Structure formats: structure tokens, C-alpha cells
Amino acid sequence: MANNNVPFSVTFAAGAIAGVSEILTMYPLDVVKTRFQLQVGKATPGQEQYTGMTDCVKKIIKNEGFSRLYRGILPPILMEAPKRATKFAANDEWTKVYLKTFGVQKVTSPISILTGATAGATESFVVVPFELVKIRLQDRASAGKYTGTMDCVRKIVKNEGPLALHIVWNAGYFGVIHQVRAMLPAVKSKNGELFNNMIAGTIGGTFGTILNTPFDVVKSRIQNSPRVARSVPKYNWSIPALFTVAREEGFSALYKGFAPKVLRLGPGGGILLMVYSVIVDFYKESVRRNGSITR
Template sequence: MSDVRPLPFIYQFAAGAVAGISEILVMYPLDVVKTRMQLQVSGGAGPQYHGVVDCIKQIVAKEGASRLYKGISSPVLMEAPKRATKFACNDEFQKIYKREFGNGKLTQSLSILSGASAGCCEAFVVVPFELVKIRLQDASSSYKGPIDVVRKIIAKEGVLAMYNGLESTLWRHGVWNSGYFGLIFQVRNLLPKAQSKTEQTRNDLIAGTIGGTFGSLLSTPFDVVKSRVQNTAVVPGAVRKYNWSCPALLTIYKEEGFKALYKGFVPKVLRLGPGGGILLVVFTGVMDFFRASYYK
């Protein structure tokens, strides 16, 4: 059974960083596929993908297998602060909300609230990295690398353009984290109580995978919007087709239908379902390691 003794914030931050990098190294190609499918406009110019396998085949055939890891430097740099912020802030918000609401124990409602709050904090950290990643993953990208993306965006669109898509990112992360941590709480309570480290790992993998799947189901429409917003350059005086989340959701729905709001869902859930399990297992394991050293 996992140790629950509290640790200082820095240990939670470090454990989240290790968990995030572990997940991204394993699951990144599916993130490239997800982005390509989300940027694809039905009947528009550019490659047309007919599912996850077809997208992977086209990318490998036309651009080479290495393209499946195109732009990974940005998310690797992002994953440490991103996942560290997710888990550390979630743990801190749980403490805050238990104290403020007078609950000695964590409830599912507080898990959802803590997850949403942590997601909003996470969004502020990830937006510039996500922007760079989206621009690099686009099939029509002509950027030479992350630094080239940043330099050109600032030169052509201004410094504030690095936070293009912040509002949609807040929605995506708030919704995903509330579903993820809310389901983890519920599933852990339904599973048989772990009596060993192996059983604890099993429970964390199941709970994290279910939480990641449900979080993906809730957040995918906002993820589609975020990808479209961040891949649209800011041009002074020009009206952007995709800008704020709700109008963008309506535009996509009217022009492409309801299914378009779930473009990239399959690769997203294939990544963040098992990825959510990997995150929870690694985070719990690293936290237990830190506790063994801290309390010895």
C-alpha cells in the first residue's frame, strides 16, 4: 500500500517532473498524430488522414519515421514543469480545500475541484510550450526548430502571441484534470485495497488509465479548439477565424459537424489513457521513494 505521509512541495514537484518526462518519452508519437488530425479541416488543403494507423503510415512514408518525434524538445522541456505543477498543485489544493471546507478527509467533490484548480495553474505554465509544439507538428511547418518558432512568432506577431490560446488551454486543462483526479478518487475507492506494492501499482495503473480516458473524453473539444487557435498566426487588423473557445466550438460544429469536435480523440485517448496510468504509477513510486529517504 502506498505511503501517505506528507512531503514538502519541492518533493511533489520533483516527482511530478519525473512522471511527466517518463510519460512523454513513451507516448509522444500519438501526440503528433493527434495534432495532425485536429488541424486537418475536412475537405481542405493538405494531407487527409483516415484514422490513427493511416496518419502514422502517411507521416512515415512522406516525411520519415523521425517526424513522429518532431518537436519533442519543446514538450520534454515542458513536461517537467507541466506535470510537476499538475501533481504538486493538486496535492496543495487538496490540503487547502479540506481545510477551507472543514473536511478531514478528501471527497470526490474536493478531488474534482482540486484537479480543476491545478489544471488552471498548469495551463499558465504550458501555453508557450504548447504553441511551439503545435507550430512544429503542423504538416506545413517550415520552422527549423523551437528557437526558430519563438523568434519568428515574437518578430511577426509580438511577445504576447506566445500566450495565444491561453483561454482554450485553461478550459482544456481545467476540464481534463477535474475528470482525471475525480475519477482516480472514485476508482481507487472501488478497487480492492492494496496489500502490497505490486497491488498498489496495479490499482494506480487502472485508476490512472480510467481517469486519463475520462479526462480525454471531456476535454477533447477544447483541445481541438486550442490546436486551431494556436496554429493561427496573429495578424494585426485581421479577424481570426478561431479565437475564443465557445465561438470556435460553434464554428467547427457548423462547418464540419459534431464529429469534428472529437478529431484526434482516438490517438489522444490512446496516449492519455495509458499515459494517465503511467503518470500515476511513476508519481506514486517516486513519492514513496522520497518518503523513505525523508522519514528515515
């Protein structure tokens, strides 16, 4: 999905608007997903236990208020512009690099997967610090520790050091979205193109969620583990953490929060791709009418 004639400023704006649109629509499901992922074993006194997605939403609203479903939304909104700009721009740029490296003219399935994975790795450098703050603010056990986003950042850096803001986690499904989009029948109408983008984004988001949910579970555990001097956190690195969770809680625990996650990132991926494409297409149409491209 390389947009060779679209300048970075347009990619940045399109990605930012698409990302914020997706966040505002689907964010409550991300809060529910995080609560499930941080839920370990049986409830302890004072700890809420959730039996299902609907039960989780009901208990959050009843015990903490409706606004808690949007707790921690500021970091995701603040990161959407650089995050989505990085995602789409990196995907386009890495596509050019790999096409030149492998000496081919057209994107193939392996190149689309490689491009998506590399774009995801590039994006992770932008996303991780904001993700860490978001996880801490969404966790009910941490609710009383922080008064807001900046207070959370200050306390993490002060108490745990800046290394807490750098967690290794790479999840990208851009290659899957690209592949599904290429497999759909060609359409000539704008409505048909919007439909294809929504379908491709939804299928790609769903497939990507199936692949990366175990890593997302351990990412949440790692990011929610405070650093204590002279002690090694239980959840420290991704691969060992995967085995720890599976051994202690069973393989199914690696898919905690899957339902709200896939409900968010499935349709959310469709919304993201559709809004981004609409904005980019609008720019291209404006360029055609004006007869020039501003770089």
C-alpha cells in the same frame, strides 16, 4: 492524493521524471492527434489527407521520415518538469486549501473534482507557451517555417506578439483520477498498489479525454492561427470556436484525433500516476528508514 509530509523538491523530481517517461513513451500518438485536429474538410493540393490513425502514421513515416513522429518533442520535454511539478504540487496544495475552507477532514467527490480543476487551471499558466510552440512544429504546413524550437519562439513573438503565447485553455482530469483510485479495492502488496495506480490513471485519463477533447481541438486551431494586424482570427476564443467547428464540420469534428489522444492519455495517465507514486513511495520508505524528513 495529498502528500502532506513530502517536500516540494521531491514532488518536483517525481513529477518531472513521471512526465518525461510518459512523453517518451506516448509522444508519437500526440503528433497523430494534432495532425487530425488540424485537418479541415477535404484535402487541398499539396496537403496530406489522413483516413485513420494507422494511415496517418504510415504516411508520416513514408513521406516525412520516422523522426517526424518526434517532431516538436523538445518543448514538451522542457515543460514536463515545471508542468508535472505544478500539477501534483498544486493538487496537494489546493486539497489542503479546500479541506480548510469547507471545514472537512476527508476529501469528498466534489472537493476532488474542484481540486483537480483548479490544479489544471494553475498548470495551464505553465503549459500554454510550450503547447503553442509544439503545435506549430507538429503541423506539416508549418514545417518549413521554423528551423527548430527557438526559431519558432522567436518568429511567433516577432510576427504575432507575445499575446500569441497566452491561450485560455483549462483541462484537468486529476479529480477523476483521484476518485477512481479511491474506489478501487485496497491492496497490501507493492505490485497490487502499482496495478491500482495504473488502472486508476488509465480510467481517469480516458474519462478526462472524453470531457476535454472538444476543447483540445479548438485549442489546437486557436494556437495554429497566426495573428494578423487588423483582422480577427477565425478561431479566436474557446466557446465561439466550439460552435464554429460544430456548425461548419459537424459535431463529430470536435472529436478529431480522439483515438490517438485517448490511446495516449489513457495508458499515459496510468504511466504518469504509477511512476510518480513509485518515486514518492521510495522517498517515504527512505524517510522511514532514516527516521526523519528533510523539508
